Amino acid sequence: MAADTNQELAMPMITLRYVTPTPRPELRESIAALAARLAAETLGKARTLTAVLVEPADPAAWFIADQRPTEVGLSAFWLTITITAGTNTKAETAHFVREAFVELEALLGPLHAESYVLVQAADGHAYGYGGRTQEARWAEANPG
Numbered sequence: 001m002a003a004d005t006n007q008e009l010a011m012p013m014i015t016l017r018y019v020t021p022t023p024r025p026e027l028r029e030s031i032a033a034l035a036a037r038l039a040a041e042t043l044g045k046a047r048t049l050t051a052v053l054v055e056p057a058d059p060a061a062w063f064i065a066d067q068r069p070t071e072v073g074l075s076a077f078w079l080t081i082t083i084t085a086g087t088n089t090k091a092e093t094a095h096f097v098r099e100a101f102v103e104l105e106a107l108l109g110p111l112h113a114e115s116y117v118l119v120q121a122a123d124g125h126a127y128g129y130g131g132r133t134q135e136a137r138w139a140e141a142n143p144g
Helices: 027-043 090-108 134-141
Strands: 013-019 051-056 076-084 116-122
Touching (some): 013 027, 090 116
Parallel strands (some): 076 116
8 A cells, every 4th residue: 555554544445336247146145255355455445444335227327338237248337436635546436436346247247348447535524434534543543
């Protein structure tokens, strides 16, 4: 991790929506574990503070270029990970984006290229958990 190694600042929220040509409800746990592992391995985030929401989407509602990817045998996903701004480098976030696509394709099957990863870096004064902002946590851990 680049700017800050304080583990309390390494708490992402990950949301992943996906469609597959054939419904596979058993994927939820595998996707959640994969997302948390990638956040830990590529971005240095603490698994004990990582929250993941996995939502299978209605294939009839997912369109890319006026076509449903599932109708041509492709899966698709939208992954958003919210992290505290300044805790990762551009190279680390690019690595996360690349690895998420590769590993999700291995799990979901052939992907439509229009599958997205958003690494959303939120300001520490506007992001937190447990009723405290990340900025407050940083200030407490770094007095003076």
